[in-house]
Amino acid sequence: MTDEINYESNPLHGLGLQDLLTQIVDHYGFDILFAYLNVNCFKTNPSIESSVKFLKKNDWAREKVEVFYLYKFKNLPRPSSEQFALSPRYRIIPEGLTPREPAELSLEDAERVREKQALKAAEYGKTKNYRR
Incomplete structure (x- = not known):
């Protein structure tokens, strides 16, 4: 008998991509x-x-949608750094x-999030260039 991790605590367990997408x-x-x-x-x-x-062909996009589902639609707390390293389908949600x-989302909030991400990316680029 193998030691299998019980992934049934993850809301994505048993949920098809079409059902997930339809919900969100x-x-x-x-x-x-x-x-x-x-x-x-x-x-x-x-x-x-x-x-x-498209999502079935592109793992990076599917994972973005799954993360959105878990942390925006299901509004779960962010995962631990150990769980964050795993694909969303394999994360364990603590008991x-x-x-x-x-979560209540708006186009205005999305624009603010994108601006913050752009600033972080720019800062990361600056610090990365200094290390050369």
């Missing part, structure tokens, strides 16, 4: 998804079917933590 699109819409995730399948002629097809109401 029904709640937030494609505009919010594009604003927060910057994945083009949510902007150019978006549909559940075409988005699922006693349950999903909360979806």
